[in-house]
Amino acid sequence: MRKLSFEGFLKRYVVELSGVQTTNVHKLADCLCENPRMKEPLFLYALTFDKVNLLLRYTMNSNVAAEYNQLSNRYSSVKMLSLLENLSPELPEGYLKVWRSYCSVRDATLADNDTKELIHRRVLELQKEKHLTNYRLYTDLQLNPGNVNAWLKCNDSNKMSLNCAR
Structure with a gap:
């Protein structure tokens, strides 16, 4: 699985926040009136994808125009990314909230893997204590035998979702 990039996150985030299912800057800028939460992600999206001039044109008469203009004159895409990091x-x-949201989404699989590791150790302890075989586990729980075996024998956390591990 590919690691989530900030660009990919921003693209999905502005579409999700806007509710218009497009990355068209004009349509996204129109959503600013109804959804003020879009102000920061939209600017970061425009800066990242070199669409700041378009965004400035479409927000010219709005209350965010001055902030957008000031930020675009002050920071390049590279400089902004460095400050966010x-x-x-x-x-x-x-x-900074947008950056923290990205980091939480990006690192969610790491947190899940840590949790799965704890569950893995506990399942192995219980198997020993209760004399349960892998076969008994995956048949009683109706789980995929190959995935359960890969997870329990080789500790391959990619083979088991957090929900199934629980």
């Missing part, structure tokens, strides 16, 4: 206090809190 370092959680710089120089940036407004809303932009």
Whole structure:
């Protein structure tokens, strides 16, 4: 599975927040009036995909135009990414929230793998204690035998979802 990039996250995030199922900057900018939560992700999206001029044109008469203009003059895409990665206090809190949201989504599989590791150890302890075979586990729980065996014998966490491990 490919690692989630900030660009990919922003693309999905603005579409999800807007509810318009498009990455068209004009349509996304129109959603700003109804959805003020889009202000920061939309600017980061436009900056990342080199669409700031379009965004400035479509938000010219709105209350976010001044902030967008100031940020676009001050930061390049590379500089903004660097400040976000370092959680710089120089940036407004809303932009840091977008970065933290990205980090939580990006690192969710790592947290799941840690949880699956704890569950794996406990299942092995219970198997020993109760004298349960892998066969008994996957037949009684109606799980995929290959995945259960790969998880229990080789500790391959990719073969078992967190839900199935629980």
